Amino acid sequence: MAALSVRDLSVRAQGLELVRDVSFEVHSGERVALIGESGSGKSLTAMAIVGLLGRGLSASGEARLGDEDLLGVSERRRCQLRGDRIALIFQDPMTALDPTMRIGRQVGEALRQHRGLSRRQAAEAAVKLLARVEIPDPARYAHSYPHQLSGGLRQRVMMAIAISCDPDVILADEPTTALDVTVQRRVLELLDRLVREEGSALLLITHDLAVVSEMCDRVVTMYGGRVVESGSVESMLTAPQHPYTDALLAASSAVSIDGASGEPLPAIAGSVPAAGQFPPGCPYRDRCPRASQQCTTMPPLEAVGDRTVACWHPVGREEPAAGITTEGTLK
Amino acid sequence: MSGPPAVLEVRSVAKTYDPKRRAGHEPSWALRGVNLSVNEGDTLAIVGESGSGKSTLARIVTALERPTEGSVLYRGETVSGRRERDLRDFRRRVQIVFQDPMSSLDPRMKVHDILAEPLRSLGLVDNEREQVRTLLASVELPDSAAARYPHEFSGGQRQRIAIARALGPSPELLVADEPVSALDVSVRAQILNLLSGLVADLGFTLLFVSHDMAVVRHLCRSVMVLYQGEVVEQGPTDAVFKDPRAEYTRSLLDAAPRIRHRRERGDASS
Ligand SMILES: Nc1ncnc2c1ncn2[C@@H]1O[C@H](COP(=O)(O)OP(=O)(O)OP(=O)(O)O)[C@@H](O)[C@H]1O
Ligand code: SF4
Ligand SMILES: [Mg+2]
Numbered sequence: 001m002a003a004l005s006v007r008d009l010s011v012r013a014q015g016l017e018l019v020r021d022v023s024f025e026v027h028s029g030e031r032v033a034l035i036g037e038s039g040s041g042k043s044l045t046a047m048a049i050v051g052l053l054g055r056g057l058s059a060s061g062e063a064r065l066g067d068e069d070l071l072g073v074s075e076r077r078r079c080q081l082r083g084d085r086i087a088l089i090f091q092d093p094m095t096a097l098d099p100t101m102r103i104g105r106q107v108g109e110a111l112r113q114h115r116g117l118s119r120r121q122a123a124e125a126a127v128k129l130l131a132r133v134e135i136p137d138p139a140r141y142a143h144s145y146p147h148q149l150s151g152g153l154r155q156r157v158m159m160a161i162a163i164s165c166d167p168d169v170i171l172a173d174e175p176t177t178a179l180d181v182t183v184q185r186r187v188l189e190l191l192d193r194l195v196r197e198e199g200s201a202l203l204l205i206t207h208d209l210a211v212v213s214e215m216c217d218r219v220v221t222m223y224g225g226r227v228v229e230s231g232s233v234e235s236m237l238t239a240p241q242h243p244y245t246d247a248l249l250a251a252s253s254a255v256s257i258d259g260a261s262g263e264p265l266p267a268i269a270g271s272v273p274a275a276g277q278f279p280p281g282c283p284y285r286d287r288c289p290r291a292s293q294q295c296t297t298m299p300p301l302e303a304v305g306d307r308t309v310a311c312w313h314p315v316g317r318e319e320p321a322a323g324i325t326t327e328g329t330l331k
Numbered sequence: 332m333s334g335p336p337a338v339l340e341v342r343s344v345a346k347t348y349d350p351k352r353r354a355g356h357e358p359s360w361a362l363r364g365v366n367l368s369v370n371e372g373d374t375l376a377i378v379g380e381s382g383s384g385k386s387t388l389a390r391i392v393t394a395l396e397r398p399t400e401g402s403v404l405y406r407g408e409t410v411s412g413r414r415e416r417d418l419r420d421f422r423r424r425v426q427i428v429f430q431d432p433m434s435s436l437d438p439r440m441k442v443h444d445i446l447a448e449p450l451r452s453l454g455l456v457d458n459e460r461e462q463v464r465t466l467l468a469s470v471e472l473p474d475s476a477a478a479r480y481p482h483e484f485s486g487g488q489r490q491r492i493a494i495a496r497a498l499g500p501s502p503e504l505l506v507a508d509e510p511v512s513a514l515d516v517s518v519r520a521q522i523l524n525l526l527s528g529l530v531a532d533l534g535f536t537l538l539f540v541s542h543d544m545a546v547v548r549h550l551c552r553s554v555m556v557l558y559q560g561e562v563v564e565q566g567p568t569d570a571v572f573k574d575p576r577a578e579y580t581r582s583l584l585d586a587a588p589r590i591r592h593r594r595e596r597g598d599a600s601s
Contacts, residue, residue, distance in 0.1 A: 037515040038486065180380035180542055185586035207515055210588030234592060249590075251520045255545045257572060257587045264527075265549070267520035271485040 002064070003028045003201035004049070004086070004169045009061035009071075011044045011053065011225075016276045018057070019044050019225045026169065026201040033216040033233070034205045035248065039272040041225035042205045046171045050088050051078045065169060084114040087162035089191075091174035093154040097146040103130070103157055104142030110164045129160040133190060152183035156190065163194055170195060173205045188215065209252040213237055221245045224273075224283025231307035241307065241314040243288050244268075282312070290315075336407030338504055338536050339392060341367035344401035344411075346387055346560075361387045362560045365401070369504075374530060374537040376547040376568070378583065379557035385540045388557070389508045392538065393427045394418055405504075423453050426497035430509035432489035436481040442467075442492055443477035449499050466495040470525060487518030491525070498529070508540040523550055544587045548572055556580045 002025035011019035019041045026032045034042050048059040051070060063070040065086055070078060082088070090096045098106060107129050108122030117125060123142070130138035133156040146154060155175060162170055175191065176184040192215060195202045204216060212219060212233060219236040221229040221244060229242035240246040250266040253259075270287045279285045281296040288295070290313045301310040344365045349358030362384045369375050379385050390396040392403055394410050403411040410421050429435045436445055446463045450456045463477055470491040481489055490510060497505060507526070511519040527550060530537050541547050547554055547568065554571050556564040556579065563577040575581045 037517055181544070181586040181588075182380055182582060185588070188588075208588060209516075210590045213590045213592065214588060237590060238592065248517060251516045253590055254520065255516070255523070255549050256589060257545045257548050257584055258589070259545065259548060264524050265520035267524060268517035271487050271518060272515075274485075 001028075001066075002026065003030075003066070004203065005062070005064040006045075006049065007062040007064070009045060009048055009059065009063060011041070011048050011057055011059050013057045013275075017225065018275050019048065019059075021061070022222070022225075022227050024220050024227065024230060026203055028168065028201050029199050030218065031195065031202040031204060031216040032218045032220060033212040034203060034220050034222060035207065035209065035212060035245075036222035037207065037248075037268075037272050039275070040222040042222055043173055044225075045222070046088070046173050046203070046205060050082050050086060050171065051075070052082075052088070080114065083110040083161075083167075084165045085167050086169045086171065087165070087167040089155075089158045089162050089170065089172040089175045091177050093151075093158040094146060096158060097154065099146055101145075102142065103144050103146065103149070106146075107142070107157065107160045107164060110161060114165050125164070126160075129164055130157070132163070133157070133160045133194070135160075150183075151179055152187055155179065155187050159187075159191065159194060163198055163200075166198055167200055169201045169203070170198075171203045171205070174207070175204075176211070177207070191215075209237065209249060219245075221248070224278040225275075226283060226310065227301065227308070228284065228311070229307070229309045235307060239316055241309045241317060242311050243290050243313075243315055244284050246315045282310075335371070336404070337368040338371050338373070338406060339367070339369040339538070340404040340407075341365055341388075341392060342402050342404065344388075344391060344398040344403065346384075346391060346396070346399050360560045362391070362398075362557075365557075365560075365562055367392075367555060367562075367565075369536055369538060372534060372536055373553060374539065374551040376539045376541055376551035376554040377557060378541055378544065378547055378554060380542055380583075382559075383557040384560040385542075385557055386508055387560075389427065389506050389538070389540050393425055393506050394421060395427070419453070423455070423500045424502055425504045425506065426500060426502040427506040427508065428490075428493050428497050428510050430512055432486070432493040433481065435493055436489060436496075438481055440480070441477065442479055442481070445481070445492060446477070446496050446499055449496060453500055455500055462499070466499055469498060469529070470495040485518070487514055487521060490514065490522055494522075494525070494529075498533070501533075502535055504536045504538065506538045506540070509542070510539075511546060512541065512543060519546070526550065544572075544583055556583070 004026045007023050009022040010017060022045055036042055047053050049063045049070060053059060059071055065081060104123055104126040107126035111117045111125050112122045127138045127142050130141055135141050135153060135156050176187050179187060206212060216233050219233050220227055221242060223244050229245050236245060237249060240249050247268045254265045268287055281298055285291045285295045294312045299310045299312045301308050344362055345360055346362040347358040347360050377385050377388060391398050398411050402409050405421055443463050446466050447459050450462060464474055467474060467476055472491055511522050539551055551568055554568045555562055558579045564571060564580045575584060
């Protein structure tokens with residue numbers, strides 16, 4: 001059974017549909033990557049699932065955690081579930097940590113709240129959790145404040161908080177993007193190990209396809225607030241069918257430490273439009289090299305085997321129809 | 332042997348921000364014993380993790396900061412320690428682009444003025460409108476961009492504006508401090524293509540500061556690795572990547588994520 005099942009999730013702000021009809025599942029022990037450029041709606045999707053959308057934003061649809069719908073339950077119940085059965089790790093731990101509270105107390109907080117531990121029990125558990133996320137000298141760091149820690153250590157603290165109640169689902173939104181390569185490597189290895197030990201389901205939001213290939217089982221590509229493709233990591237990263245996944249993969253593979261230098265890199269024309277500025281029909285239409293007249297209507301998300309794709313002219317499936325512009329600009 | 336002097340030379344540069352230095356304590360060094368020589372047309376990368384001193388070095392070679400010890404020479408002439416009014420010519424020849432274009436572009440200025448301002452202050456204006464148009468074209472932005480404000484652009488477009496501003500005075504040396512690390516892969520590719528095209532067309536010398544080994548491999552012919560303020564390795568990019576001498580360089584290369592498929596991952600997680 002799916003640990004997390006998202007159905008037709010939409011997020012709106014002042015008449016704008018920022019996320020539209022997003023559906024996917026994450027099973028226990030499975031790692032699913034949510035990829036897409038900045039502004040494609042990945043973070044809004046995660047925030048909507050845990051009910052932490054900012055003011056002025058509203059969500060509709062379903063996000064089932066076991067047999068409860070996170071979007072349907074009361075705010076009180078949602079608070080009970082958050083941090084207990086579903087946990088969130090942010091890109092910037094500084095915004096999630098309380099600067100005035102010692103690390104140990106923050107790590108023990110969820111256990112007091114959700115498991116009814118006493119202050120002393122929670123303090124002891126916090127030190128154990130800090131040791132599990134490989135923080136050196138955990139008893140000492142338990143007495144520190146967030147600003148006294150490096151970025152890498154803070155992200156470990158976030159992970160300690162996330163796993164404190166053995167959640168069924170962990171959502172991690174760009175957990176290592178702000179970190180240096182070497183620190184990033186160690187933090188990812190830790191996340192990998194924790195998810196394995198906990199048997200949790202992981203939804204990992206990232207731009208980095210190399211990280212996806214190393215960590216994840218399945219991939220969901222978002223663009224313009226919609227899911228445009230999903231499938232196993234092998235098939236998505238060896239034979240992407242949506243032109244957008246294909247272009248992301250080409251841009252990522254070309255810049256590599258093993259790569260040849262000097263060649264022009266495959267880039268995606270233009271940039272992600274601001275919310276509300278996507279063209280009608282396929283949202284990728286004005287950047288897509290395969291776009292045709294047909295793409296002025298929205299392609300349905302179709303399932304073929306383990307793959308779903310929303311595209312009229314998928315890569316590697318059939319010859320693109322006539323009338324395709326080579327520049328990718330249909331303005 | 333003695334050809335023209337190097338475009339940029341850094342001699343035994345050290346930098347500390349430690350106020351205790353004067354009291355006779357051994358200070359903590361942001362940079363120490365750095366030597367560097369960049370020739371005409373070089374594309375040199377300075378790599379290292381955060382805190383390794385990369386940005387400090389970038390600010391010192393652009394005379395935005397003074398070294399505590401040592402000197403910086405531009406075409407054989409010492410620039411470190413000079414007064415600002417004696418740096419006028421240097422300011423035209425050497426330009427810098429920063430990581431975060433949002434904080435380096437004045438949000439209250441229209442793009443036209445952002446691009447024209449360095450030309451005005453260096454007395455390089457002859458036909459301002461035309462010069463701005465040419466600059467926008469060189470970074471592949473439409474003329475209409477001139478009338479808009481920075482917040483109306485995406486991250487990648489803002490970085491193009493920052494590059495256009497730096498190109499305005501026709502610099503001989505461009506220092507770019509992590510210009511693509513805040514950008515998505517797709518946009519990163521656009522900016523890297525733009526930079527290598529500009530280096531080829533305009534022939535300026537590039538000093539590229541980055542922690543991303545993959546980007547460095549793509550863009551730069553030579554590389555210098557900084558670790559805790561000291562140079563641990565230096566050489567042609569191909570050689571350093573193929574056969575890294577320093578343990579630290581090796582760890583940077585090992586840590587760089589690569590796209591690999593499950594068979595190669597060799598994990599037992601599933
Ligand atoms: N509170 C808000 N009000 C209006 N628009 C918003 C709000 N929050 C986000 N948006 C817009 O919704 C779109 C999707 O944003 P989101 O943060 O989910 O993108 P993302 O895929 O997470 O990008 P990134 O990779 O930069 O984190 C963007 O165009 C963004 O500007
Ligand atoms: S081919 Fe058409 S439907 Fe498919 S991604 Fe391109 S524009 Fe969209
Ligand atoms: Mg986001």
